[in-house]
Amino acid sequence: MATSSWRFAVDHHDATRARRRSLAKRWLGETPESWGFVLPAAVIIIGLSIIPMIWSLVLSMQSADLVTPARWIGLQNYRVLSKDPNFRAACIHTLIYAGLFVPLSIGGGLGLAVMLNRKIRFIGLYRTLVFVPFVISAAAQGVLFSFIFDAHFGIANAVLGWFGVPPQGFFADSNQALLLLVVIGLWSGLGFCVVVYLAGLQDIQQELLEAAAIDGARSWGTFRYVVWPTLKPITIFLSVWETLQALQVFDLVFVTTRGGPLESTTVIVFFVWNQAFQLFTAGYAAAGAYVLAFSLLIVSIGMRLIRRHQEVDAR
Amino acid sequence: MTTQLPGRRPTRRFLPFSAWHFVLLPVSLFFALPLVWLTLSSFMTNAQINRFPPTIIPDSLHLDGYRYVLQNALFPRWFMNSMIVALVVVVGNLLFGSLAGYAFARMRFRGSKVLLALMLGTLIIPFQITMIPSFLLMKDLGIIDTLGALIVPSLVTPFAVFLLRQFFLSLPREIEEAAWIDGCSRLRTLWVIVIPLARPALGTVAVLTFLTTWNDLAWPLIAINNDHNYTLQLGLTTFQGQHRTQWAAVMAGNMITVLPVLVAFLAAQRTFIQSLTSSAVKG
Numbered sequence: 001m002a003t004s005s006w007r008f009a010v011d012h013h014d015a016t017r018a019r020r021r022s023l024a025k026r027w028l029g030e031t032p033e034s035w036g037f038v039l040p041a042a043v044i045i046i047g048l049s050i051i052p053m054i055w056s057l058v059l060s061m062q063s064a065d066l067v068t069p070a071r072w073i074g075l076q077n078y079r080v081l082s083k084d085p086n087f088r089a090a091c092i093h094t095l096i097y098a099g100l101f102v103p104l105s106i107g108g109g110l111g112l113a114v115m116l117n118r119k120i121r122f123i124g125l126y127r128t129l130v131f132v133p134f135v136i137s138a139a140a141q142g143v144l145f146s147f148i149f150d151a152h153f154g155i156a157n158a159v160l161g162w163f164g165v166p167p168q169g170f171f172a173d174s175n176q177a178l179l180l181l182v183v184i185g186l187w188s189g190l191g192f193c194v195v196v197y198l199a200g201l202q203d204i205q206q207e208l209l210e211a212a213a214i215d216g217a218r219s220w221g222t223f224r225y226v227v228w229p230t231l232k233p234i235t236i237f238l239s240v241w242e243t244l245q246a247l248q249v250f251d252l253v254f255v256t257t258r259g260g261p262l263e264s265t266t267v268i269v270f271f272v273w274n275q276a277f278q279l280f281t282a283g284y285a286a287a288g289a290y291v292l293a294f295s296l297l298i299v300s301i302g303m304r305l306i307r308r309h310q311e312v313d314a315r
Numbered sequence: 316m317t318t319q320l321p322g323r324r325p326t327r328r329f330l331p332f333s334a335w336h337f338v339l340l341p342v343s344l345f346f347a348l349p350l351v352w353l354t355l356s357s358f359m360t361n362a363q364i365n366r367f368p369p370t371i372i373p374d375s376l377h378l379d380g381y382r383y384v385l386q387n388a389l390f391p392r393w394f395m396n397s398m399i400v401a402l403v404v405v406v407g408n409l410l411f412g413s414l415a416g417y418a419f420a421r422m423r424f425r426g427s428k429v430l431l432a433l434m435l436g437t438l439i440i441p442f443q444i445t446m447i448p449s450f451l452l453m454k455d456l457g458i459i460d461t462l463g464a465l466i467v468p469s470l471v472t473p474f475a476v477f478l479l480r481q482f483f484l485s486l487p488r489e490i491e492e493a494a495w496i497d498g499c500s501r502l503r504t505l506w507v508i509v510i511p512l513a514r515p516a517l518g519t520v521a522v523l524t525f526l527t528t529w530n531d532l533a534w535p536l537i538a539i540n541n542d543h544n545y546t547l548q549l550g551l552t553t554f555q556g557q558h559r560t561q562w563a564a565v566m567a568g569n570m571i572t573v574l575p576v577l578v579a580f581l582a583a584q585r586t587f588i589q590s591l592t593s594s595a596v597k598g
Contacts, residue, residue, distance in 0.1 A: 040470075120336070129344070132346070155352060273536075
């Protein structure tokens with residue numbers, strides 16, 4: 001700052017020229033140069049998302065198999081989809097997964113964050129241990145847990161055996177497989193909720209907590225009237241985020257169960273992938289993907305409305 | 316007389332450490348346990364693994380699993396494929412992300428606001444919508460079933476552009492203006508002055524990009540057929556399918572898959588967590 005004003009004072013000629021140039025820029029912009037800067041990113045990002053998005057919509061109204069020329073069939077795919085028992089089952093499995101995963105990860109994340117929000121020894125280590133599973137890929141998790149939950153020699157059955165629990169079928173049992181996926185999802189996903197809640201907790205001003213304590217609030221009262229209201233926007237954010245993630249679950253299912261046993265873990269994305277790349281009914285799959293995308297959109301819009309509503313209330 | 320905050324009685328300490336350790340230690344061990352088991356089992360022999368009830372501690376460090384995996388013709392290749400893809404994608408994001416982010420932060424041009432909004436808008440498009448046409452597009456470009464199909468679509472992400480733009484906006488303008496008026500070109504200003512200042516933001520983009528690229532499974536699954544071009548994640552899942560009896564090898568392979576990410580995370584833990592939380596808490 002100091003350098004540049006000194007320069008203006010001494011080098012008058014340069015300054016006026018620069019000013020004239022900036023005036024020209026205001027009118028014309030730096031168009032050619034700027035476009036050179038932006039173009040690679042724009043081409044890749046827009047070319048590989050917006051164009052495919054429209055293409056996918058067209059595809060969803062065609063009978064297409066990725067090989068032979070496609071045929072226009074209008075809304076036929078959507079009509080068939082609405083009556084397809086497999087798609088309905090996939091929707092139900094996805095909803096069960098999300099219905100269990102989202103509340104548990106929010107509740108568990110908040111509980112853990114409150115526990116981890118204190119200044120004691122090794123707290124950094126505890127936090128790291130809780131978060132580390134989050135960075136491990138779903139593929140690696142899937143392989144690891146297929147091993148741990150192997151019905152015959154997996155360590156999970158051995159541990160249950162110590163407590164007198166009879167061996168379980170785990171991924172081979174159609175009643176357990178989906179629940180097991182939720183458990184693994186929580187193992188890896190809780191850390192994210194914890195970290196976000198922790199950041200929120202640490203943003204709460206110490207004076208507020210002290211004031212509450214002086215007013216005679218017990219720990220529950222402090223939580224109810226001071227901590228919770230501040231965490232509300234974070235809770236809404238996390239609910240939306242985790243719901244979107246849960247509705248799109250795929251990798252873990254692919255690695256562990258491939259939708260089985262007896263289709264009990266076929267979630268929507270697995271259904272779409274299977275239709276498109278195993279059964280080659282690409283148009284039908286695209287319609288399924290659009291149904292999913294539409295529900296994701298509704299979740300985001302719904303949550304945005306709640307958020308706005310609450311902000312108005314707060315005023 | 317000592318004044319004391321009510322509700323904050325100093326409790327008598329029976330223990331030389333906080334009682335919270337009794338809760339936090341088991342809880343955090345619960346999260347660590349599967350990874351401990353992964354590590355232990357990767358150093359066992361298959362005979363040891365297949366024993367029931369399982370042995371918890373390997374009697375000695377066996378490297379059979381690692382030897383098997385590394386002598387496997389394809390496994391080291393998958394590792395290299397993953398490395399190549401992740402590193403090229405990281406460099407691409409840093410390069411194109413900085414260029415676009417800088418233009419959006421500092422340069423005036425017609426339509427810049429619309430373009431930025433459009434690019435950020437693509438963040439909400441779910442992958443499932445674009446995956447089938449992306450597959451067709453890569454096929455038309457003739458790079459399906461090559462590493463190119465894995466690189467091109469992630470070469471620059473709206474996330475990198477946005478994060479870098481925000482960072483550039485936070486830098487003081489004056490330093491650049493001085494250089495610019497001295498006749499420095501925009502590109503040179505960016506390279507010589509802005510980039511060195513943006514190291515923290517570039518680091519965040521690099522770590523997050525590496526992590527997501529390295530961990531991706533769905534897109535390689537769709538775009539790659541030939542097992543010579545598998546990434547580590549994709550290879551690992553098929554490896555598991557074919558070698559169910561060789562669990563020691565599968566676990567060794569899994570360790571090799573997880574390790575780079577763990578190292579990257581532990582090295583950049585602070586920046587990583589900050590960048591994850593800032594949008595959620597402040598946004």
